Amino acid sequence: MRKIASILLCSLILLACKKNYFTEEGLHSGKFNLSTYDYLKSRPDVFDSLVMVIDYAGMQDYYKKENITLMAPHNKSIYSMLKTVHNYLNSPLKSTPGRKVKDSLNYTKDTVLMEDIDREVWKSLLLSYTLSKGRKVAEFADPVEEITTLSGEATRTIIRKSAWQGVQDAGAKTLNYQFFRPSQSIIGRTDTLEVRVLTSDLQTTNGIVHALDRMHEFGLTSGMNVIKAK
Template sequence: MKKIILPALIVVLLTAACKKSSFEDSGVNDPRFNGTIMEYLESDPLYFDTLVRVVKYAGLEETLRKENLTFFAPPDPCFKKILDAVNDYQLTLGADSVTRFEQVKPEVWKQFLDIYLFPGNRGLKDYTQVDTLALDTYKGALFESVNTTPMNIGVIYNDAVSGDPNTVGGSTIIKYKGYRQLMLSYVPDEAFPYSNWINAVVAASDIAPTNGRVHRLRYMTHIFGFDPFRFIQAARERGIDYTKQ
């Protein structure tokens, strides 16, 4: 079985993630970026080298340079995960492995990239609270991506801890008073819009290029496309091009 060829940069990224906890939460930085969404992605190859190449291959480069959008950007390891899933399925069929993302048709990549793109410029403050354990009260809100895929977007209000657990009286958990974090959720069935979500948590929010907003997803808990089987099905239906080596 052939192995997937991916940039060595992913290995660096995965190693660095073990050393920097800030990669896992919504770190606070200057959100402004003097350039377009595409230029921002190009400026950060540590996270987005593969994403940039997939965006260009899918024909979305001009869209990210010119249109006013909110982009929940999946970092590079998310792409390795989906290609690993494709190849696991290929193995069960005795089929050849996918060794390059270009072997999957560009329209497939575009279909699934569009899930992460939303019209307009929305930051964390523009979304309502979501709590997956209390959806009757805090359900976020449903939005359509640019290709009309139903998605839920909401803000997780984490709990805060007050006091020292090692002292008399211990610590106190204060509900919903901790840091806030965006969450993008794929809705598998429009008839049941608050059931069986596949969630992607944002690691860094409110990056502000000149033509919209970028929210970087937490790669450690996300696979590109949300539902691997849907991606695999789309890739196989459109045909995998093994001539691209």
């Protein structure tokens, strides 16, 4: 009996080694008879804010027709970015105690809206999440691939593997997306910022969508980096 149990355990471990497992967040992997843009629009519960950004940047046709891979940020991701910009603008300047950043920019609103940020900034940010050609997870190098986005930004994909039943790298795999940004605290240093893909391989008529973790902040940038281009 013990021998049978051991054989069964080994078989399960081998099976786990052969499969790719990716966590889900309410989106089902599959093939959709919709363009990338129309697929995003069909899921307002997850991508409504992203569609608004695409519309405002005037890039509807691009995400309908071009063969691309989109690392798609969640609604909450874009909301977090706008909140960060708002908080930054309303923080006192270090050199002038009590004076807010927005005062130095002649910015008078109490709430930062999408249209308060230049369209070209939104376009650049969108393209930093967009890769040329539709690529499923299996088409990325394992474990690491250096990639240049369509905005010209250096990024990388990483496939991470967890342990299963005490066996290292035999369990679930997750695709992570890494950005590189100048440090907000140390001049001359570059920080590595990583976000998980929670649902992968959503196939549209013109590419692939990988849905990112909702805890990720869109753009991964300070308020000044965004607002200064206004």
